[in-house]
Amino acid sequence: MYRSLFARDLFSELERLQRDLGSVFEPSPSIRGISRGGYPALNVGSSPEAVEVYAFAPGLEPASIKVDLDRGVLSIAGERAPTLPEQSDEKTTLHQRERFAGRFRRIVSLPDDIDPNAVCASYRDGLLHISVKRRSATPARRIEIQ
Amino acid sequence: MSELTQTQQDTRSTETEAALLPPVDVVEDATGITLYADMPGVPRESLQLRVDGDQLSIEGELVLPAPAQLQPSHVEVNLQRYRRRFTLSKELDASQVSAELAHGVLRVRIPKAAHAQPRRIEVQVH
Numbered sequence: 267m268y269r270s271l272f273a274r275d276l277f278s279e280l281e282r283l284q285r286d287l288g289s290v291f292e293p294s295p296s297i298r299g300i301s302r303g304g305y306p307a308l309n310v311g312s313s314p315e316a317v318e319v320y321a322f323a324p325g326l327e328p329a330s331i332k333v334d335l336d337r338g339v340l341s342i343a344g345e346r347a348p349t350l351p352e353q354s355d356e357k358t359t360l361h362q363r364e365r366f367a368g369r370f371r372r373i374v375s376l377p378d379d380i381d382p383n384a385v386c387a388s389y390r391d392g393l394l395h396i397s398v399k400r401r402s403a404t405p406a407r408r409i410e411i412q
Numbered sequence: 413m414s415e416l417t418q419t420q421q422d423t424r425s426t427e428t429e430a431a432l433l434p435p436v437d438v439v440e441d442a443t444g445i446t447l448y449a450d451m452p453g454v455p456r457e458s459l460q461l462r463v464d465g466d467q468l469s470i471e472g473e474l475v476l477p478a479p480a481q482l483q484p485s486h487v488e489v490n491l492q493r494y495r496r497r498f499t500l501s502k503e504l505d506a507s508q509v510s511a512e513l514a515h516g517v518l519r520v521r522i523p524k525a526a527h528a529q530p531r532r533i534e535v536q537v538h
Contacts, residue, residue: 272432272489306452310486313479320476322489324452324516349448349517350437357441364435365450374486392452392516395477 272307305366306342306394310374317376317398324392325349325365333387333396338380340396343371431495434470434518444523445504451494452516459513461520463506468498470518 306323321342323331332343348367350360376398384399437448451459454472462469472494500506505525512519 272435272494307488308486309476309484309489311478311482311484313481313483316479318479318482320453320489322452322516324450326515328515350439359440361438361440361445363437365437365448366435389515391455391475391513392450393476 304372305346305370306372308372308374312377312400314400316400317380319374319396319398321372321394321396322392323389323394326389326392326394328389331387331389331394333385333394335376335382335385335398338376338378338382340374340376340398341371342374342394342396343369345369429493430491431471431493432489432491434472434494434496436496444521447498447518447520447522449494449496449518449520450516451513451518453489454494454513454516454518456513459518461509461511461518463500463509466500466502466506468500468506468509468520468522469495470497470520471495472518 306321308322309320311318319340319342323342323344323346325346326344330344332341334341334343346367349365350363377400379400380398381401382398385396387394387396389395434449434451436450439446449470451470451472453474453476455475458473458475460469460471462471474489474492474494476492500522503524504522506522508523510521
């Protein structure tokens with residue numbers, strides 16, 4: 267099982283447990299799935315026009331975020347510099363250290379009908395939003411039997 | 413009196429709502445304590461930092477620019493609110509708390525009160 271980036275209260279923990287149990291019976295159809303947990307946390311959703319990816323990636327230099335799209339696989343990578351010294355020294359005392367520091371990479375497998383040339387990404391308030399347009403849906407048609 | 417009761421109820425209703433616990437780093441030096449909290453997606457105007465007696469509470473509402481008709485397919489962040497509370501100790505000066513928010517990281521500085529700065533105690537001789 268995974269550990270979430272954010273701790274949850276009891277009710278959302280129960281909900282997570284339920285979802286985990288559900289996923290045993292309904293495995294993700296993708297070979298990669300999306301591994302859960304870690305930095306940044308991801309939300310993915312799709313509409314008929316676009317696939318929207320939200321990465322909760324606070325405290326990054328916008329220029330240092332690497333977003334790549336290669337054959338339908340979106341990767342988000344970068345490095346978050348530590349804000350704190352490694353250890354307590356004679357001047358400072360670390361009381362809590364829960365925030366992520368270091369390199370990260372997360373992969374999202376996108377649907378087949380996305381347009382790799384129509385991707386836009388923005389970073390605001392520590393939230394990275396990547397929007398990938400889908401090719402205009404081909405209307406359903408009946409196939410003639412010869 | 414009724415107004416007071418109303419305020420208490422309002423506070424209680426937001427306090428019992430499920431929320432995400434933002435991860436924090438806390439570091440202390442000779443003059444005070446610095447707290448860093450990850451709260452991605454919280455704009456400055458929906459961040460609330462409150463000091464009530466010895467309680468420091470940070471709370472923020474998550475704003476997702478989600479277009480209409482969005483069908484979620486993978487959700488790791490499923491709540492719209494962050495909340496976390498800390499108890500301050502007596503030597504901290506709650507009236508001098510300062511905070512800044514940058515790229516979803518909140519930095520709070522709580523200095524130690526002047527009377528709590530290190531000093532040598534005179535020994536009285538009678």
